Amino acid sequence: MRALVAFLFTCSLAAQAPLAERLQQCLQSHLGELAPGAQAAVVRPDGTLVAFHCGVADRATRAPMTDDGKLLAGSVGKTFFAALAVQLANEGKLDLDGRLATWLGREPWFAKLPNGDATTLRHLLQHRSGLPRYEFDPKFTEQLLARPDHCFTPAEELAFVFTAKPRFAAGEGFEYADTNYVLLGLVLEQVAGKPCYAEIQRRFLEPLRLLATVPSVGRSIPGLLQGHAGADNPFGGRDAMLQDGKLPFDAGFEGAGGGFASTASDLARWARALWGGDVLGTRLAEVLDAKPAPLGRGSRYGLGVIVDPTAHGPAHGHRGFFPGYQAEVRWYPDAKVAVAILVNSSAERRLSRALQEAADACTGLARAN
Numbered sequence: 001m002r003a004l005v006a007f008l009f010t011c012s013l014a015a016q017a018p019l020a021e022r023l024q025q026c027l028q029s030h031l032g033e034l035a036p037g038a039q040a041a042v043v044r045p046d047g048t049l050v051a052f053h054c055g056v057a058d059r060a061t062r063a064p065m066t067d068d069g070k071l072l073a074g075s076v077g078k079t080f081f082a083a084l085a086v087q088l089a090n091e092g093k094l095d096l097d098g099r100l101a102t103w104l105g106r107e108p109w110f111a112k113l114p115n116g117d118a119t120t121l122r123h124l125l126q127h128r129s130g131l132p133r134y135e136f137d138p139k140f141t142e143q144l145l146a147r148p149d150h151c152f153t154p155a156e157e158l159a160f161v162f163t164a165k166p167r168f169a170a171g172e173g174f175e176y177a178d179t180n181y182v183l184l185g186l187v188l189e190q191v192a193g194k195p196c197y198a199e200i201q202r203r204f205l206e207p208l209r210l211l212a213t214v215p216s217v218g219r220s221i222p223g224l225l226q227g228h229a230g231a232d233n234p235f236g237g238r239d240a241m242l243q244d245g246k247l248p249f250d251a252g253f254e255g256a257g258g259g260f261a262s263t264a265s266d267l268a269r270w271a272r273a274l275w276g277g278d279v280l281g282t283r284l285a286e287v288l289d290a291k292p293a294p295l296g297r298g299s300r301y302g303l304g305v306i307v308d309p310t311a312h313g314p315a316h317g318h319r320g321f322f323p324g325y326q327a328e329v330r331w332y333p334d335a336k337v338a339v340a341i342l343v344n345s346s347a348e349r350r351l352s353r354a355l356q357e358a359a360d361a362c363t364g365l366a367r368a369n
Helices: 002-009 013-031 074-090 121-125 138-146 154-161 178-192 196-205 251-257 264-275 281-287 351-368
Strands: 037-043 049-055 260-262 306-308 315-322 325-332 337-343
Touching: 013 037, 013 049, 013 351, 037 264, 037 351, 049 264, 074 121, 074 178, 074 196, 074 251, 074 260, 074 264, 074 281, 074 315, 074 325, 121 178, 138 154, 154 178, 154 251, 178 196, 178 251, 260 264, 264 315, 264 325, 264 337, 315 351, 325 351, 337 351
Parallel strands: none
Antiparallel strands: 037 049, 037 337, 306 315, 315 325, 325 337
16 A cells, blocks of 8 residues: 555656646636635546646635645545445454344434334445435534534434434435434444544555545634535525634534545545555455446445446546535546545535536546646
């Protein structure tokens, strides 16, 4: 793995400069006015990293976007927790087809969990448990805003789905829900014997030198850039997410459903290492064994990965949303290119599709140069 890290940092600055300019122009042309600013990076087929950005980091101050400022990655964080689950399974410490009750059945709340007895870890990883979402429940967001400094525990978050009916029988459908990964995180901590963040740090962040990737917990995250959520933001009712350096609530409510702030450079390198096979090894094919999911035309979902059809072949990646922030991270195995794009806005519905199109276009440039 160390050799891979060294390889990724090897680059020719003279060759990168004109490509970086073209990538920046491509990024700007696809995003237009949809976001105040964007931060992006590609890892080219030869392993070189090119970072670029456009726009401003803060709409009020007009400070320019930077390559090293942190942005919230939202559900892209699920890829770290899924990778941890697969590595533990590869070590014989976890059975992905084991029932959730094996690890959590003695919890006092477990009997209230919809589909609890029938759900497996694989169902959680694939969002096929039938569990509803807690994170967009109006009652949850009301409490989140009423108690801004409170760190919600997984049990407190799960309580919002205890009285809900399952969306379908476990394994019989797809419904994207952070609830699945909150439960997964509880199992992973029980099996690993330590907090997930510590294990992810030891296994992935330190060896790959993803030094800008940090847990998104609390209201103040050092180095976090301003995010813009729009006037209709249901999470705080304000456009600017940071006031005096603080978010309107504890970002840790995502838990294992997201849970990280990062940079495009770190996440592009993570995409190459993760879906390029260095992290998952022989279990990569199992991770990519994806089923149809209503996340886009032709999209499928595997073990913490979205597989999208593109003009450059399949893209293996994940999207991310956090109020004020959005992200798109992809690895294109046919092109041998990784792309990560993070923006400081979640206000425009068109942003998600624009980020996917920008990633495809940047891949074309990186592949040809």
